Amino acid sequence: MFSEEKAAQVAAYLLQHRGGQMSYLKLMKLMYLADRASMAEYGFPISDDAWFSMNLGPVLSNTLELVQGGGREGEWDEWVRPGDQAYDVVLSRASPDRDDFDELSDAEIEILDQVWADHGHKTRWQLVDYTHNECAEWHDPYGSSRPISPQEMLEALGRSPQEAAALSQELHQRRQLKAVMSELR
Template sequence: MLNERKVTQMAAYFLHKRGGRMSHLKLMKLLYLADRESLRLYGLSMSGDCMVSMPHGPVLSMTLNLMDGDVESLPGGWESFISAKENHELALKTELQADTLDELSKADTDVLETIWQQFGNLSRWQIRDYTHQHCPEWEDPHGSSKPIGFEKLFQALGRSSDEAKRLADHIGEQHHIDELFATL
């Protein structure tokens, strides 16, 4: 289940590193790669979002909807920190304060910094091409979209079939628990 405040803070972190403005394509790829790295290291998604293959590579589905303005943001969520997309770019609305990123743990910011160090210097097209060539879970959806299951992702990250299934089942259980708490 998407944690909008957390994914917003993940995006704000990368936008801040880039001087406050970035192509939405590059930002999405950085967010995807950060979530993927968190899954590789800890077996947990930072964003809680669903992953899908799209023509320009893998994306975080609900986060893309937030970027595109296709869904309404929650109070204190996306629209509180990030401007509407203009000329295929997103920008921070205000300067980040020290306590702004309160949803991110030290482990989260370490993952974000690692991804920034590896990919922050790439153009939007270079990082898109990287995800096409180095993320085997991505499959060309031929103009549509195709879900990327966590089991498939864990296998692409080198986990055995049994371990990938166990980790994917755990994420499914966590999503179910999150949904139950969301109804309270």
């Protein structure tokens, strides 16, 4: 189940690596690559967001809506705000430390650090090219958008169709359980 707080902390963690500001296109690509890396390593994503193929590559749907100003419950704004430059986002908090990122596990932090090490030096346009060329689950939506299923991603990452189906089913059950648990709170 998608969590605005967790997505905001992922974004803020990556923004902190970049000195507190970056284009939201670059942020979207890094967050997608972090989800993808987590799927490869553990079989489930960090953000638990819905993925879509769009013209400029894959995106996290709910997070993109937050970046563009919609659907906010308030947690996003505590961590991330629009920048002075069009299409930029900025870290809202001054110098957060590890304890501030309480929604992120140590394993998730390791993945975010690795994604930053591998891709943080790339420009947004290099990341667009990278996701077009290296993320086989992305398909050109020809001006529209197209959902990317967990099974598609897992198969693109090298899992067999049977293993991808089983992991996708487990992810679906996990999301259902989270939804039920949040209803009980």
